[in-house]
Amino acid sequence: MTADVIDGKAFAAGIRARVAEGVAAFKASQGFTPGLAVVLVGEDPASQVYVRNKHRQTLEAGMESFEHRLPADTPQADILALVEKLNADPAVNGILVQLPLPDHVDADLVINSVSADKDVDGFHISNVGRLGAGLKAMVPCTPLGSLMLLRDRHGSLSGMNAVVLGRSNIVGKPMAQLLLKDSCTVTIAHSRTKDIEAVCRGADILVAAVGRPEMVRGSWIRPGATVIDVGINRIETPEGKTRLVGDVHFAEAMEVAGAVTPVPGGVGPMTIACLLANTLTSAHRSVGLPDPEGLTA
Numbered sequence: 001m002t003a004d005v006i007d008g009k010a011f012a013a014g015i016r017a018r019v020a021e022g023v024a025a026f027k028a029s030q031g032f033t034p035g036l037a038v039v040l041v042g043e044d045p046a047s048q049v050y051v052r053n054k055h056r057q058t059l060e061a062g063m064e065s066f067e068h069r070l071p072a073d074t075p076q077a078d079i080l081a082l083v084e085k086l087n088a089d090p091a092v093n094g095i096l097v098q099l100p101l102p103d104h105v106d107a108d109l110v111i112n113s114v115s116a117d118k119d120v121d122g123f124h125i126s127n128v129g130r131l132g133a134g135l136k137a138m139v140p141c142t143p144l145g146s147l148m149l150l151r152d153r154h155g156s157l158s159g160m161n162a163v164v165l166g167r168s169n170i171v172g173k174p175m176a177q178l179l180l181k182d183s184c185t186v187t188i189a190h191s192r193t194k195d196i197e198a199v200c201r202g203a204d205i206l207v208a209a210v211g212r213p214e215m216v217r218g219s220w221i222r223p224g225a226t227v228i229d230v231g232i233n234r235i236e237t238p239e240g241k242t243r244l245v246g247d248v249h250f251a252e253a254m255e256v257a258g259a260v261t262p263v264p265g266g267v268g269p270m271t272i273a274c275l276l277a278n279t280l281t282s283a284h285r286s287v288g289l290p291d292p293e294g295l296t297a
């Protein structure tokens with residue numbers, strides 16, 4: 001058996017095109033342009049790439065992009081003051097503080113200082129609570145993108161057995177909430193789960209988000225299952241170069257699964273596409289418009 005490869009890169013391009021259409025319609029009806037502010041503290045190389053891509057793709061979607069790059073030793077009080085300014089700025093509909101933050105900064109404090117309405121990352125505690133309670137929320141981008149890929153493949157997810165491997169606040173927990181909202185039977189598996197391999201083998205949908213290169217082997221996967229690989233791990237090759245791999249052993253998964261997201265080119269590109277979608281959603285909500293169709297959970 002050879003699984004289908006889910007092309008997240010192409011799907012994300014489609015989402016970005018729909019966001020761009022939505023932005024054009026929004027500007028025409030409301031007379032202002034939605035804006036996204038991104039705050040980057042420090043020089044983490046991967047974060048710099050992600051922030052640069054966010055800036056470019058925000059402009060390509062027709063939105064305003066406000067980039068704030070701060071030195072690694074910026075005092076926490078200065079970061080909080082910047083967030084306060086952005087919260088009060090009517091030109092800014094979405095605010096994202098790039099993670100990870102330097103060690104001297106209390107990330108939870110900064111995340112929760114972002115206005116919940118402008119929290120396009122969906123990390124603010126009131127958005128976490130709203131999602132858990134099944135209320136309208138801003139939804140974290142990577143889980144939202146993963147959900148879109150799953151809905152595209154299966155239509156309804158109702159009644160499916162979903163296993164989420166990993167319990168982070170950014171991916172694992174919100175992913176589980178979204179799958180539950182779509183009426184899956186959800187299990188969260190983690191480092192303390194007994195016989196994790198057997199638990200994963202029970203999954204019609206397996207979402208791997210543990211940050212451990214190629215941890216999920218072919219034997220962990222139920223034949224025909226859909227595997228969403230959220231991991232992005234850079235490993236050394238025997239030739240002394242580096243390459244990106246996911247949390248799933250891709251070649252083995254391809255032998256067993258029904259469909260697999262690759263790394264790169266799977267879930268990763270959906271993260272920024274959903275950030276743009278969330279910014280448009282936030283702009284809609286700010287003027288009392290209904291949520292843009294097909295771009296929310």
Ligand SMILES: Nc1nc2c(c(=O)[nH]1)N[C@@H](CN(C=O)c1ccc(C(=O)N[C@@H](CCC(=O)O)C(=O)O)cc1)CN2
Pocket residue numbers: 050096097098099100121141142232244263264265266267268269270271272
């Ligand atoms: N405030 C946030 N910080 C971080 C988030 C987030 O959602 N909000 N997620 C990640 C980083 N991230 C966006 O910020 C991100 C990660 C990966 C990709 C992506 O397109 N990956 C490519 C491969 C890229 C590469 O070559 O390195 C892929 O998988 O195809 C986009 C965005 C942590 N921080």
